[in-house]
Amino acid sequence: MSKAVFPGKLPTKSFNSLTCLFGTLLSCLLLLSAGTLMFPSPGLAWAKQLPPDEETTPSVSGVETVTIPGLSDFHTHTSLYIALMESTSFWEVSEKEAAMEIIAKLPADDLTLIQGWNESLFSFTEEELASMPPVIIVHYSLHSMVMSPAAEDMLRPDYPDIVARYGDFAWYQRHISDILPFLGRIPKITPEATAAHFEELAAKGVMHVQDMLLVSEDALRIISASPMADRIKFWAGPDMYARLSPGMRAKVWGIKLFTDGGLGTNTAAMHQPYAGEENKGLLVYEDDALLGLMRDTARQELPIALHAVGDRAVTQILDALGALSAEGLGFPEIRVEHAQFISEQQARQLKEAGVVLSMQPNFSLDSTIYAETLPLGYAERNNPFRMLIDQVGYVPGKDLFLSSDGMPHGVEPALESSLFPPHSGQRLALEEFIKGYTRPDEPTRLVVDIDTEQQEVFLKEILSEANADNLD
Incomplete structure (x- = not known):
């Protein structure tokens, strides 16, 4: 997790209109939206249009109303956020x-x-x-x-x-x-807090989540016993996974490892130094230690997710994968989380190795937030979705998945950052956003206004299942 901000603490439209500075050890500043002027996404035509008899406000100039499925947030920190609510x-x-x-x-x-x-x-x-x-x-x-x-x-x-x-x-x-x-583990997770968190997610258009770092066995027991259990998939750190009882361990999908830090602390591991520094960030593990943890996970035949914000962290992962391949070891599923500064060569190597990328459109705004601290030229390289899709061939919903990291949750900031990012190479078409941020079987139920003139997105309504069925 490169950064963390808790859901419900900042008004969603405040985030959309004035981007809150999410980052480590920096003041919480408000920045004017820095999205470059974009033409309406060609993906708008793909989304289902509301039928004429729907009771919705007629579109005004520059605003298009579309409906999309409920979101599946492929990377957040559910058990931690529930605990912190208390x-x-x-x-x-x-x-x-x-x-x-x-x-x-x-x-x-x-x-x-x-x-x-x-x-x-x-x-x-x-x-x-x-x-x-x-x-x-x-x-x-x-x-x-x-x-x-x-x-x-x-x-x-x-x-x-x-x-x-x-x-x-x-x-x-x-x-x-x-x-x-x-x-x-310090606050007590309760069934009531669990229900409240999922209700808050649903109100923002998020129907399913993946918890990328389970905080405790108690949290796993309470959340997995709740009515929301079918809406969450759990990942755990290797030590947490080893401590779980066998019955609880079976509820965990895979292992999560951090390989570097985050941008706010200048600890995301880069090949070039941060502006005005000799520092190139921090690798969490020595090469042999990371290889050992990955080897243990492969031998347990578990999926693995690797946090890697910086390009140097991605290089370390590629080296480890090469060593494991030489040993005849692999994973049922392998994901690289964030991959914000991945190069085209690295992307081709990861794709050839069958690695899935899990990325956050919200983090395109880091190009503006950290413009003065990133290594020279890195702001433009951040979240290179167009390169990944157009040059390398990553396919949203197949081997490129989208999420929020909880910063913040919801369709409005995620879609706004996708359609109107700071740099054109970060742009996602609406169709790509939908495929990367939803499950194939998720009902179409979010009514969204996309204002291409103001570069804003508004969640107007969440349709009931019965009303959503009428759109098909």
Whole structure:
């Protein structure tokens, strides 16, 4: 996961009109939409048009109303987001005084997780932390946190390594696959929170999801026992998978590995240095260690998903795949997640190896958000959908799947970023978006306005199954 922002914390249209700066260790800024002027997508003609007798507002100039299937979000973090719904929030707290008032009212004998903290607005001294009850205060990106000494004392017996080393930035980034489940285990996941999360997803047009990093066996048990169980597929880190009981392990689809970090922390592993730095990002594993984990997964005949934002991380994956192939090992399914700066040569090699790409149209906006920190020329290379589809032959819905990473969920920001991205090479036609972001059997039920003049997308209505059937 290159970045993380929680669903429901920012108004969807606020995200669409003014892009919130999602990134690690940066202030949450509002940027004017930087989409380049585009002509109406040829895919618009492919989508089902509303019949004349539908009770919808007539289209105005520049606005086309279409219907599309409910979305299947192929990469999000469901169990973590459900857990964090139950935590204390600093998302709307901009002053330290208000934050300290909230903390003062927290229980002295119970651990509290606080999420949504913007460290650029205020920070805490050692003396202030020492005066607090047991609290973990997590940056909104999830890529840094502070703990009160009372929390450290409470957690040290069960999590000695995390308590001892969470302040070490490089260690934290390399152990993000352990940190995120750790954070997700602190609040208690409940059936009520599970139902509320799926209701929120449905209201944004998302009908199915894949949880790319299970946080706990309790979360797996509660979510898989819920009425929403048929709407989710689980992936787990190798350590989490090994700890699960056999019955719960059978509910997990595959193994998720991080190979690099994210753009906001300049830890996505690049072949070129970040602007003004010698730093080329961070590889989570040494080559032999990554190969070993992939070998173990292949021998268990499990699918594998590999987080790789930067092109250097993709190179490391290709090298490991070559070594495994020489050993006669493979996977029932292999995905590379994000692949934002993949080159044409790398894409051809991955396609030849049968690797599926799992990418996020929302992250095309990173070309604007991180324009001043990305290596020279990389902003234009970000999310090269046209190259992948037109030159290499990746096919949306077959070996190219689309998702949100929860930043944010929903059809509006995803489709808007697809049709009206910062760079023309990032554009997806509506037909490509639909095939990459939906399941083949998903009913057509989302009524969407596409304003090609304002470059905005609006979810007007979610049709009932009966009304959707009438469109066929």
